[in-house]
Amino acid sequence: MRDWNSLDEDTFRMEIRTFFERHYPPDRRFPPHRYPWSQIKDWYQTLYAHGMIAPGWPTAYGGMGLSPAKLIIFIEEQEQHGVARVPDLGLVMVGPLLIQEGNEQQRQEFLPKILSGENIWCQGYSEPNAGSDLASLRTSAILQGDYFVVNGQKIWTSFAQDATHMFMLVRTDTTRRKQEGISFLLADLNTPGITVREINTIAGHAEFCEVFLDNVRVPAKNLVGKINQGWNVAKSLLGFERLFLGGPKQCQFAMKRLEAIARNLGAFNDPVFMDRFVQMQFDVADHAALYTRFAKVAGCGKKLGPDLPILKIWATETFARIVDLITDLAGSGGGTTGAVTFGEESIEFISQFYAARPVTIYGGSSEIQRSIIAKNVLHLPG
Amino acid sequence: MSVAFAANTMSTEDRQEIELLRDSAARFTAQHSSGSRLRSRRDRGIEFDRKVWQSMADAGFLATAIPEEFSGLALSFDHRATLAEEFGRGLLPEPYITSAIFAASIIAASDNPELQRRLLPGMATGELVAAVAWEERADSVVGGSLATVATKTSRGIVLRGQKRFIRPGSMIDGIIVSAAGGGHLGLYWVPVGTTGLKFTTQHLADGGTSADVVLNDVRITPDAIVQTPSDGASVLAAAIDEAMVMAAAELLGVLRKSLEITLDYLRIRQQFGKPIGSFQALQHRAVNLYIQQELSEVSIKEALGALRTESRPWSRSLAASRAKARSSDAAMLVTREAVQMHGAIGFTDNHDIGLYLKRALVQSAWLGNAAQQRRRYAAVLKEQGNH
Numbered sequence: 001m002r003d004w005n006s007l008d009e010d011t012f013r014m015e016i017r018t019f020f021e022r023h024y025p026p027d028r029r030f031p032p033h034r035y036p037w038s039q040i041k042d043w044y045q046t047l048y049a050h051g052m053i054a055p056g057w058p059t060a061y062g063g064m065g066l067s068p069a070k071l072i073i074f075i076e077e078q079e080q081h082g083v084a085r086v087p088d089l090g091l092v093m094v095g096p097l098l099i100q101e102g103n104e105q106q107r108q109e110f111l112p113k114i115l116s117g118e119n120i121w122c123q124g125y126s127e128p129n130a131g132s133d134l135a136s137l138r139t140s141a142i143l144q145g146d147y148f149v150v151n152g153q154k155i156w157t158s159f160a161q162d163a164t165h166m167f168m169l170v171r172t173d174t175t176r177r178k179q180e181g182i183s184f185l186l187a188d189l190n191t192p193g194i195t196v197r198e199i200n201t202i203a204g205h206a207e208f209c210e211v212f213l214d215n216v217r218v219p220a221k222n223l224v225g226k227i228n229q230g231w232n233v234a235k236s237l238l239g240f241e242r243l244f245l246g247g248p249k250q251c252q253f254a255m256k257r258l259e260a261i262a263r264n265l266g267a268f269n270d271p272v273f274m275d276r277f278v279q280m281q282f283d284v285a286d287h288a289a290l291y292t293r294f295a296k297v298a299g300c301g302k303k304l305g306p307d308l309p310i311l312k313i314w315a316t317e318t319f320a321r322i323v324d325l326i327t328d329l330a331g332s333g334g335g336t337t338g339a340v341t342f343g344e345e346s347i348e349f350i351s352q353f354y355a356a357r358p359v360t361i362y363g364g365s366s367e368i369q370r371s372i373i374a375k376n377v378l379h380l381p382g
Numbered sequence: 383m384s385v386a387f388a389a390n391t392m393s394t395e396d397r398q399e400i401e402l403l404r405d406s407a408a409r410f411t412a413q414h415s416s417g418s419r420l421r422s423r424r425d426r427g428i429e430f431d432r433k434v435w436q437s438m439a440d441a442g443f444l445a446t447a448i449p450e451e452f453s454g455l456a457l458s459f460d461h462r463a464t465l466a467e468e469f470g471r472g473l474l475p476e477p478y479i480t481s482a483i484f485a486a487s488i489i490a491a492s493d494n495p496e497l498q499r500r501l502l503p504g505m506a507t508g509e510l511v512a513a514v515a516w517e518e519r520a521d522s523v524v525g526g527s528l529a530t531v532a533t534k535t536s537r538g539i540v541l542r543g544q545k546r547f548i549r550p551g552s553m554i555d556g557i558i559v560s561a562a563g564g565g566h567l568g569l570y571w572v573p574v575g576t577t578g579l580k581f582t583t584q585h586l587a588d589g590g591t592s593a594d595v596v597l598n599d600v601r602i603t604p605d606a607i608v609q610t611p612s613d614g615a616s617v618l619a620a621a622i623d624e625a626m627v628m629a630a631a632e633l634l635g636v637l638r639k640s641l642e643i644t645l646d647y648l649r650i651r652q653q654f655g656k657p658i659g660s661f662q663a664l665q666h667r668a669v670n671l672y673i674q675q676e677l678s679e680v681s682i683k684e685a686l687g688a689l690r691t692e693s694r695p696w697s698r699s700l701a702a703s704r705a706k707a708r709s710s711d712a713a714m715l716v717t718r719e720a721v722q723m724h725g726a727i728g729f730t731d732n733h734d735i736g737l738y739l740k741r742a743l744v745q746s747a748w749l750g751n752a753a754q755q756r757r758r759y760a761a762v763l764k765e766q767g768n769h
Contacts, residue, residue, distance in 0.1 A: 278756040278763075282681075282704050289680035310673050367666065374665035378645055378672060381660040 002051070005067050013073050019052070020081040030082035030253055032351040033205055037087060037120060037162035044086045044117045053115055054091050061099060061107065062115045069299035072243075079249035087159055090114035090121035094167055094186070097237050101225045110165075110186070124154040124168030124187075124211060125234070131156075132368045134169070135178045135231065139213060141170035141185060143227075147217040148172075148185060150193075153210060156362075160196045160209035164189055169230050176228065184230035186222040193217070203354035243298055245363045246311030248288040254322040254352065255284050261329055264345050276325055283318045290314065306376040309369035316359040317366060323356040392460060400464050407465050410441060411472025417734040423475055424589030429553040430476045438476055439508030447486040452502035454490070459624065459689045463631035463682065470635025473741055475590060477511065477550040479632060484625040485512035488558050488569060491617045492608045497571060501556075515545035515557040515572075515595060516618060522546075523622070523750035524757045530597065532563035532570060532611075539563075539607070541570060541578075541600040549748065551583045551593030558608055559597065560618055566611030569618060576600055587740040619695060623702040626749050627685045630702075630709040633745050634678045637709070637716040640738035641671050644720040664723060671719055674712035681708040699762050707755035710746035717742040 004012060023046050028035070047053040055074045057063020066074060095114050098107050113119040130137035139152025150170055160166065166187050173181030189196065193216035198206035225233040258280070267273040294311055298304055330349045333340035339348045360366045374380045414434045423431070438444055446462045448454025462483060469478050482505070489501050489512070504510035516522070518529055530543025541561050548557060556573040572579065578600035583593045609617050645668060648659030658664055681704055688701035717739040721728040728735050750758060 274760045275753070275756050278759050281759075282707055282756075285684075285704060286677040286681045286708055289684050290676060293680055293683075307672075307676070310669075310676060313669075314673055314677070370666040370669040371662065373669045373672065374662075378665075378668055380645070380648055380665050380668065381657045 002064075004064050005070060009069065009073060012070055013077060016074055016077045017081070019050070020077060020083055023050070024081060024083050028084055031084045032348075032355060033203065034159070034207060035084050036159070040084055040086050041117065043084065047086070048116055053117075054095060056092070057095055057099065061095070061111050063095075068301045072295050072299050075244055075247070076249075079244075079247055082253070087120045087122075087162060089123055089167075090119060090165075093123065093237055094121050094165075097167075097224060097233065101233055101236060105221065106186070106224065119165050120159075120163045122157050122160040122163035122166045122189075122209075122211075124157055124166045126156045127153060128155055132365060135182070137169055137171060137182065139168070139170050140174075141172050141183060141218070143172070143220060146220050148220060148223070150185070150187070150213045150216040150218055152213050154213070155199075155210045156208050157196075157211050158208045160189070160211055161198050161206065166211065167224075169234060172230075173228050179231040181228055182230040182234075183227050184224040184233040185218050186224060187216065187218045191216050191218065201354075202357065203351070242308060242363075243291075243294055243304065243311070246291065246294075246308070246313075246315040248284070248291045248315070250359070251284045251287060251315060251319050251322060254319055254326070255280065257352065258322055258326050258329075261326060261347055264342060264347065265329055267329055273325075273329070280318070280322050280325060283314075283321065287311075287314050287318055307373060309364070309373055312363065313366050313369050316356075319359060320356040323352045327353050396458070396460070400460055403461055404464050404468055406441065407443070407468035408471070410438070410443075411468060411474050415472040415474045417473075417737055420473060420475060420589055420737055421731070424585075427585065427591075429550050429591050432553075434474075435476050435508050435511075438478070438482075439506065443478065444482040444486075444508050445506035447483050447490055448502050448506045449490055452490075452498055453506045454502065455506075459627070459686050463628055463686055466628045466631040467635035467638075470632035470741070470745075471639040473588075473636070473639075473737055475588070477513075477590075479625060479628045480549040481505070481511050481513060481554070483628050484621060485514050485558055487624055488514060488617060488621045489571075489608060491620070492569075493610060493613065494605070494607055496605055497608060501571065510556070511550070511554045513548050513550055513554045513557050513593075514621070515548045516560040516622075517547045518543070518545060520547070521754060521757075524754050525761055528560065528562045528567060530559065530561040532561035532568050534563065538601055538603045539570065541572065541597045541602065544594065544596050546594045547748075548593040548595060549590070551581075551586075551591035557595065560614065563611055567615040567618065568611035569608035569614045570602055571606040571608050572597075572600060572602060576602070586744045588737070588744045589740075590744065616695065619699070622749060623695075623698050624689060626702040626706040626755075627682065627689060629745055629749055630678070630682050630685065630705040633709040633713040633742060634675070634682060636738055636741050636745065637671075637675055637678065637713040640713075640717050640720045640735065640742070641668075641675060643735055643738075644668070644671075644716075644723050647724055658723075667719060667723075671712075671716045674708075674715055678705075678709040678712045681705045696762050696766055700759055703750070703755040703759040703762070706750060707752040707759070710750075710755070711752040713742035714746050714752075 052064060054063035055066050056071050059065035091114060095111060098110060125134060127137050127139060139150065139154065141148040141150045154168060166189055168185050168187060169182050170185050171181055172183040193214040195212040196209050198209050201207050262268055262277065290311055294304060294308060327334050327349060330340060334349060337350055339346035375382060442455055443465055445454040446457040446465065449456050466479055486505050489498060492498050501510060505512060519526065530541065530545065533540045541559055543561065545559060554574055556571055559570045559572050560567055561570060578598045580596040580598065581593045583591050586592055648664060648668065649657055651658050685701040685705035688698050692698050720735050721739055724733065724735050727733050
């Protein structure tokens with residue numbers, strides 16, 4: 001087992017960079033959307049084979065055991081290189097959760113299979129009537145002997161079609177205040193009574209699903225934490241990975257695209273475009289500076305402040321504005337699916353346009369994030 | 383992304399010292415600045431208060447940009463910006479940035495030690511107030527040619543031309559004039575009262591003044607040369623960049639305080655039986671203001687880092703323009719919204735919130751508003767061959 005933390009930061013950064021350069025498939029850098037399991041499985045297994053699939057986990061459980069500062073470097077290099085996101089909910093959610101809140105039996109049962117990619121996890125939180133107001137979820141779980149019997153429906157479950165397991169929030173008590181009757185359960189998607197149906201997005205991909213649960217018997221030993229404590233268990237998961245919901249790379253990459261397109265179209269001679277372009281540069285540079293401020297805090301192992309959501313708001317809304325500018329540049333070609341030919345170059349516009357839509361919705365919509373900041377940072381009355 | 387852990391290398395002692403300085407500046411503005419003082423200054427048309435200026439000198443605030451050999455303190459850019467931010471918070475009207483930073487830093491960079499000995503100690507003690515006369519058009523900050531001319535004669539130098547938007551526009555003892563001569567930009571010290579100077583003064587929204595000056599064959603002696611023409615342009619450009627960052631810091635102070643006042647108001651003002659701050663429409667707008675405040679803070683931090691460590695002048699200019707653009711836009715947005723959220727009371731002269739709007743208006747315009755900073759930034763990029 002390597003002691004990564006004994007390397008100084010620059011050496012570590014160079015090693016990680018070299019690793020990605022050597023091993024990551026070059027044709028899959030900076031993908032416009034997330035890959036299904038079939039197209040990313042090989043990369044997952046490469047990372048596993050090199051012991052680098054779980055950078056944040058302790059070495060005792062097969063992780064790299066990186067310090068917060070090194071973990072940030074790892075993720076920054078990953079983003080810098082344009083490495084596609086693997087199905088990582090097992091790695092960033094279930095694993096850390098079981099290490100922190102689970103029991104030894106659960107750790108032994110689930111952790112090795114997360115590392116190897118044998119188990120792929122999806123997240124069963126949202127329901128048709130519980131989106132932003134997640135705590136009003138209604139999928140019920142009733143304890144009968146050694147099993148919970150689960151009935152209900154989950155929705156917006158990303159890549160459930162590729163997953164083998166789902167962690168979910170279920171209602172185990174309807175008599176208490178809504179946050180206090182929720183429990184955290186782990187389920188094998190092969191259990192009878194579970195139906196997964198794909199949902200097509202406006203971008204034309206099936207990135208998420210709905211999951212129907214009809215008298216599904218989930219072993220009681222798959223309860224994480226105590227019964228009716230699921231809300232707190234879920235909240236304890238919101239660690240510093242949230243930092244990367246607002247990471248700088250998506251905007252910086254979009255800026256590079258914008259620049260290339262603008263150069264190709266000769267837009268830099270247009271003062272109106274130039275004004276908007278410079279504004280975008282300021283927005284992206286100031287976002288990166290803001291990210292740096294938060295990353296420094298996290299890098300020291302300190303808790304991130306309640307104002308963290310401003311990073312995600314600014315990242316995603318800036319990304320959307322860059323994409324608007326790209327779409328404007330496309331002119332008459334703006335509504336075209338597939339590539340548009342300009343002179344000698346073919347440029348694809350619309351995937352970026354679609355990519356800018358979900359980012360301000362998932363992980364807490366911009367509106368929800370603003371309400372949270374109004375309450376927790378600005379201390380405005382409820 | 384290696385900047386994440388490398389860029390900011392200020393020591394803990396520096397930080398502690400800066401926080402002490404912040405406290406002392408905050409105490410100073412609490413004692414010396416108030417809405418009523420600003421209104422009376424405006425009504426009486428007096429640029430600033432000599433007594434307060436003297437107290438600032440006693441506290442060392444006027445010596446931050448002056449080298450130690452000329453009775454100065456030579457404090458870091460971060461120290462200077464901390465003062466600027468606190469003076470912004472307190473709406474202190476004294477010409478700290480325009481005179482004690484902008485003008486002083488040009489003299490401090492002068493290659494004429496005799497002139498430095500004559501001017502700098504007096505600037506540190508507050509006896510001498512200087513201003514920079516470099517703008518000729520409302521968009522000089524974006525570039526363009528220089529029309530004021532310096533001609534060498536047997537009896538010295540003759541300055542001819544017009545300068546605009548000199549700040550402060552009154553109660554000054556002399557101006558630093560930029561003029562073209564021999565194909566270069568030179569800088570010249572011209573005491574107020576010199577024959578051939580004709581000032582026209584205009585009032586600013588915040589109660590201060592701005593002056594235009596006609597230089598009609600103004601004769602000065604060679605010992606008044608601040609900077610020999612070959613280096614004049616780079617000295618002036620560096621001073622402008624620094625002053626921009628300081629103005630950005632002042633604007634940050636203005637908008638921070640303005641947002642604090644507004645959030646307090648949202649918490650206590652009741653309508654429809656509840657505090658108006660409980661309405662989501664206002665909450666989300668308040669968060670937008672908060673985001674702009676935080677972006678201004680980090681943008682200024684990066685610009686200060688560039689002033690501290692960046693040796694390429696164009697790169698400093700980019701960082702300065704970015705910080706000035708962000709904080710100008712942010713201060714205008716926050717103070718306009720502050721008035722709006724206060725409702726009718728916010729539009730009255732009685733309420734202090736309007737004073738923040740006026741200061742934001744004046745300081746965002748100074749040395750280039752946000753739109754001009756974007757043009758300047760684009761021009762620098764183009765010059766560097768980036769686009």
